[in-house]
Amino acid sequence: MSTPHVLLARRLTAGLCLFALPLGAAVGCGQAAAAKKQDVGSALQKASANLRASGSTSVTIHLDDASGALKKASTAGADALKPAQADLLTGGTISITIDPAAGKTLQDVQNADPKLPTAEQLKLANVAFSVQADGGDVAQLRIVAGDLYVNVGLQKISDIAKLAGSSTDVGAQLDDLAASAPEQFQPLVTDVRAGKWIKLPLAEYADQLKALGNRAAPSPSAAVDTQKLDADLLAAVQPFVSVSDASGNGTERVLDVKVQARQALKAVLSTVKAIQPALADPGPAQAAAIDKIADGTLNGQVFLDDDHLKKITLDLQSAVRLVPPGATPAPDLTGSLLTIDVNDAAGEVTVPKDVSPVDVGALVKQLLGTFGGARGSSVPS
Helix, strand or coil: CCCHHHHHHHHHHHHHHHHCCCCHHHHHHCCCCHHHHHHHHHHHHHHHHHHHCCCCEEEEEEEECCCCHHHHHHCCCCCCCCHHHHHHHHHCEEEEEEEECCCCCHHHHHCCCCCCCHHHHCCCEEEEEEEEECCEEEEEEEEECCEEEEEECHHHHHHHHHHCCCCCCHHHHHHHHHHHCCHHHHHHHHHHHCCCEEEECHHHHHHHHHHHHHHHCCCCCCCCCHHHHHHHHHHHHHHHEEEEEEEEECCEEEEEEEEEHHHHHHHHHHHHHHHCHHHCCCHHHHHHHHHHCCCCEEEEEEEEECCEEEEEEEEHHHHHCCCCCCCCCCCCCCCCEEEEEEECCCCCCCCCCCECCCCHHHHHHHHHHHHCCCCCCCCCC
8 A cells, every 4th residue: 555645646646637637538529620639639648748757746726816706705604704814715825745756757656566665655755745824834744755844833823813813822822731741742842832843754663653544544455556546537537528729829828628527526436436445435425415416517727838737727616506406505706716836847855954853753652652553563762
C-alpha cells in the first residue's frame, strides 16, 4: 500500500488529468471541426506529458468571487456568515507542492513500486502543504527526506478568530496548556507558541505508525493497485466528458470542459467497486442520492500556455444547477469560480528554518508504546 503523500502525488497528477488532460478521446463530443478536435487533443496530450515530466508541481486552490455572488449568498439566510468571515472564505487558499526526490519526475513517482517499504515511499517525493487566510499562513506541513515538519500560525489563527467576532485569546490558552502539560511536553508547547516548526523523523517510525493506523482503520482485504485504479477511473468518466476549443491566441489556449455529473459519479462508483468492493459500497441511500442529482453538467475551463497546464476553473453556478429538483432553492452563484492554479515548474520543497530542537521522536515513541503502536515490532531508540 502506498503512503498518503505518495498517493497524493499520484492523485495530484491523475486528479488534474481527470478534468483536464488525457481527454483527447473525449474531444470528439465537441462541436469543432475534425481538424480542430485533433489540434485540441494534441494540446491536451502535450500538457499531460509536460505535467508528468515535471520535477516539481504545485497547485493552489482558491475561490474567485468577482461578482460578489458567493459572498452575498454566504452572508444571507439562517446560517449566515458575518461579512468578515465571508471575506476569509473567499480570500483563503490551499496550496500543495509535490517535489519528486533525487531528480525524478511525477511520472517516476506514479510508477514507483507500491511494495516499497513505507520508509522508502516517504522519501520518493518531498511535499509541502499550506492553508492561508487573511494574508498569512494558518497551518503548514512539509515532508522532506522522510521527515515531517509542522508549523501552526497561532497569531494568524488568533487574528482570524477576532475577525470572526471571537474574544478567545488563543495565545493565553496555549500558555495555560503549557503550564498544565506533563513536564516532557512543556518545551514542545512552548516552541509551538513561539511559532517554531516541529520536526518528526517520520520514516523512522513509519512501520509503527502504519501498524497503529491499520488497527484504527483496518485495510481492505486485498491491496489496491492505485495506478490501475487511476487509469480505470479516467477511462470510466471519458464518455461523460466533452472538451471544446474556446479560444487560442499565440501559445495560450482556453478549453471548455463539461462533465455529465450524475453519469460520471455512477461510473466512478462502479469502477471503484469493481476493483475493490470494500472501498466503495455506497448503499441504497447514497446510490439514490446520486440518482436524484439533476440532469446537467459541471462546467469549467482549462487554461494552457505553451502546452503547459496553467489553470483549471469550475463554474460554481453549474454545480448549483445540479441540486435535486424540489430541494431547497440553491443560491445564485453566477460568476463565482473554484480555481486551481497550476505551476509545473515549482521550486523545490526544502527543510524549513527555525525548527524546534525538541526531540519529538522520543515523545512519539512514548505515545506509540502507550497506544500499542509498536506491538509486535521494535521501536527505534
